[in-house]
Amino acid sequence: MIEKNARYYLKKILLFVITFITTTLAGSEWITSKFIFYSPDYSWSDFVAGMEYSIPFLFILTVHEFGHFFTAKYHKVEVTLPNYIPMWLGFISSVSFGTFGALIRIVGPIRSRKQFFDIGIAGPIAGFIAALGVLFYGFTNLPEPEYIFEIHPEYEQYGLDYANHVYDDEEIVSLSLGNNLLFSWFEKYVADPDRLPNHKEIIHYPYLFAGFLALFFTALNLIPIGQLDGGHVIYGLFGAKNHFYIAFGLYMIFTFMAGLGLITAGIPISSMLLYSVSYIGFLFMSFRGLGFDKSTTWMIAVGMFAAQYLTTYLFPSITGFSGYLLFVFLLGRFIGVKHPIAPDDRSLSTGRKVLGWLCLIIFIICFSFEPLILD
Numbered sequence: 001m002i003e004k005n006a007r008y009y010l011k012k013i014l015l016f017v018i019t020f021i022t023t024t025l026a027g028s029e030w031i032t033s034k035f036i037f038y039s040p041d042y043s044w045s046d047f048v049a050g051m052e053y054s055i056p057f058l059f060i061l062t063v064h065e066f067g068h069f070f071t072a073k074y075h076k077v078e079v080t081l082p083n084y085i086p087m088w089l090g091f092i093s094s095v096s097f098g099t100f101g102a103l104i105r106i107v108g109p110i111r112s113r114k115q116f117f118d119i120g121i122a123g124p125i126a127g128f129i130a131a132l133g134v135l136f137y138g139f140t141n142l143p144e145p146e147y148i149f150e151i152h153p154e155y156e157q158y159g160l161d162y163a164n165h166v167y168d169d170e171e172i173v174s175l176s177l178g179n180n181l182l183f184s185w186f187e188k189y190v191a192d193p194d195r196l197p198n199h200k201e202i203i204h205y206p207y208l209f210a211g212f213l214a215l216f217f218t219a220l221n222l223i224p225i226g227q228l229d230g231g232h233v234i235y236g237l238f239g240a241k242n243h244f245y246i247a248f249g250l251y252m253i254f255t256f257m258a259g260l261g262l263i264t265a266g267i268p269i270s271s272m273l274l275y276s277v278s279y280i281g282f283l284f285m286s287f288r289g290l291g292f293d294k295s296t297t298w299m300i301a302v303g304m305f306a307a308q309y310l311t312t313y314l315f316p317s318i319t320g321f322s323g324y325l326l327f328v329f330l331l332g333r334f335i336g337v338k339h340p341i342a343p344d345d346r347s348l349s350t351g352r353k354v355l356g357w358l359c360l361i362i363f364i365i366c367f368s369f370e371p372l373i374l375d
Contacts, residue, residue, distance in 0.1 A: 012082070015085070016082075016084045018084075018086045019058070019084035019086040019098070020058060022087065022099060023054035023057055023058060023098030023099050024047060024051050024053070024054040025050060025088050025098060026054075027049070027050030027051065027098065028042075028046045028048075028049055029090050029096065030053060030206070031049050031050060031052065031053060031204055032046045032151065033152070033204070036090060037090070050206075052206035056134045056211070057097075057213060057214065058084075059130060060127050060210070060211075061127070061214075061217075062102070063126045063127050063130040064102075064126055064218070064221075065082040066082070066126070067124075067125065067127065068104050068122055068123040070122070072106060072119050075119065076108075077106060077108045077109075077110055078107040079104050080104050080107065081104065082102040082104050083102060083105070084102045085099055085101055085102060086098070086099055086100075087100045095175065101217060106119070110342060111342060111344055112342050112344035112345075112346070113235065113342045113344065113346060113348065114236070114344070114352065115342070116235060116236060116339075117233065117348060117356065119232070120229045120233060121229065121236075121359055123221065124229050124359060124362065125359065128218055128362050131211050131215055134207055135186050135190075135208070135211035136186075137207055138205065138207025138210075138211055139186045139187070139190040139191040141207070142191060142192060142205070143205075144195065145197075146160075151201075151204045152166075175200070175203060175373070176198075176202070176373045177199050177202050177209075177372065178321075178372065179199070179368060180216075180367060180368045182215060183215060185365075212371075215368075216366070218362065219363055219366040219367040219368070220327065222360075222362060222363035222366070223250065223254065223331075224246060225250055225331055225335075225337055227336065227339060227340075230359070230363060231247060233359050233360065234246055234247065236352065237356045239345065240339055240341045248290070251290075251328075251331060251332070254327075254331075255283070255304060255328045256304060256308060256311075257320045258320050258321060258322060258325045258328050259279075259304065259305075260311060260312060260319055260320030261319055261321045261323070261324070262279070262322040263279070263305070263312050276305060280301050280302055282329070283304055283305060286328050286329045287332050289332045289335075289336050289337065290337055291337075291338065320369070320370070321369065321370045321371065321372070323372065
């Protein structure tokens with residue numbers, strides 16, 4: 001039983017307030033391209049502008065977490081209120097989302113496969129519906145194309161043909177969003193094509209950016225591995241034994257794809273040894289949570305490196321997203337790939353199985369192979 005005194009609630013509220021401030025700071029940086037410590041003309045109005053990002057983003061995040069919370073309460077499983085995790089890197093980096101997300105902690109025992117499934121699936125579905133609302137609003141209320149000149153006045157000299165001029169400058173480093181099936185659908189069928197922004201500029205459109213990130217984090221939560229929300233779904237649908245086979249296979253595929261963003265066959269021979277040893281060591285540390293003995297874990301790590309290196313050698317144009325390697329480490333080392341077996345391991349009803357397959361479809365249409373592209 002959780003002791004819910006004034007200190008407990010104060011901690012939750014304080015974390016939310018700090019996260020609101022950090023996400024608003026991050027939003028103001030994305031929207032205005034101004035940084036509070038480095039832009040002399042940064043003002044209160046710039047900070048307030050960031051709320052167009054922080055409010056919808058935290059709204060989606062909150063709906064997701066309370067989907068878990070209320071479902072756990074429905075099943076009489078003791079659970080904490082959400083802990084929001086602030087994360088702002090504006091003082092050292094231009095890439096900051098303002099938060100690492102939020103999480104609830106399940107305190108009471110989960111007694112059945114159905115409870116694991118219901119609690120796991122409720123958050124992604126609730127957050128996904130909220131994200132659809134934010135994206136629909138963002139795509140149906142796009143500003144005039146000239147809006148981008150408020151952020152980048154240097155573009156105005158080229159007019160609306162700026163993309164054919166400013167992106168060709170090799171000295172300019174730009175960050176653009178990747179894509180996923182759902183976001184592409186909104187662009188094609190919902191947005192006004194005359195107002196649709198270039199993908200290199202979507203970071204300045206707060207509702208679109210918040211919605212895209214929400215889809216990205218929804219997909220991460222729904223990866224069918226371990227005790228992630230997607231792992232609960234796979235356990236509910238297929239049981240613990242089949243869950244491990246599916247989760248292990250997907251974890252290997254996920255690691256393989258992530259490493260393609262880091263491994264390259266063009267590494268100079270002089271640094272290849274140190275580079276390969278360091279990376280294989282990282283893979284070994286990540287794979288330690290898989291439950292194999294050390295020699296088997298080393299073999300898997302070396303085999304993964306060899307497969308990634310051979311792929312980049314034979315197909316140099318194939319790339320991955322190395323940012324996923326952090327998630328690979330967290331999954332393998334801390335979250336784990338296996339799923340516990342509930343005392344009541346009976347199969348799910350047909351209705352729940354349909355919802356489970358629906359969640360897997362949501363994962364597919366929300367997942368981005370390369371969510372952020374640095375050019």
